[in-house]
Amino acid sequence: MTDRFSGILKRGGVVAFPTETVYGLAADAFNPDAVKKIFHIKGRPSDNPLIVHVSDRQMAESLTRVISPAAGTLIDAFWPGPLTLVLPKRRRVLDLVTSGLATVAVRMPDHRLALQLIRQTGPLVAPSANLSGKPSPTRAEHVRQDFGLDFPVLDGGPCRIGLESTVVDVSSDPCTVLRPGFITLEDLEAVLGQHIQAGYEQDHLQPRSPGMKYSHYAPDAKVRWMLDDEHPGDPKTMYLFPGLSPAGPEKSNVKNYHHRYHELAKDLYDRFRQADLQGYAEIAIGKFDNQAALLNRIEKAMG
């Protein structure tokens, strides 16, 4: 199933492929012309570095000079999985990939088709397979919405997690989460037995993960929080309730998640895209706590 796609990649082309988080737009990490195509197709600023995807630890070691004990512990605990590690890069990793940084972001996706593809091609750079500024794609049809019906997409169905990977800088002391994701700061602390910084909450640390400074993931509909005394009555508004839901029957524009936050995470970008396709003016979201990744993506969509 992956042969046609690995063929395109080996010839320097670009394809979209599924991961457990979101669909990625892949190119051969060692082919500069192929990597340039990624920035061009997405309309991505060249100062936003790419994640290199690997299918085994040896492939990761071919990209990075040292895997510290902490990094090794996280790899053993969470790979394959939605965790990206920022590690010191080897010289052979293209500056184009890291935007000139001395570090490279590496991850091993937990998806059968992704791993099969990478085994055939070697390391693949892959940002999310959306036009810059659009919500990340969590279904093959989202990729086709952005890049056209003929774009080569390896279809793995809907992504299991639906939000982009947790990005951790393991070269800093203490380790720093640069982008929150399915693997939480508490998950990382439990495995490492040490305190970890939430870098995404500190503006002065943001340049360390250059991508976080861009407004991302925003639909055309205006995303906002529900007001305290508001009722979900406007037919031009899509209402999402992550936690407490309003009394009364569910309507086509009101979706209750009853604290099933992982389900909302899986749905969120699809809801954003649906809202635009169906012409909603606004997406109103009920307030909730303690879900760093969801909060981060929703607040980014609010701009």
Ligand code: TXA
């Ligand atoms: O789940 C994911 O991570 C998806 C799937 C396709 O794997 N990929 C993804 O890639 O979300 P992208 O390009 O949309 O986001 C990559 C993030 C950006 O915020 C970027 O700035 C950061 O990782 N990043 C990449 N290399 C870095 C580095 N060397 N140091 C710090 N941050 C880095």
Ligand code: MG
């Ligand atoms: Mg992205």
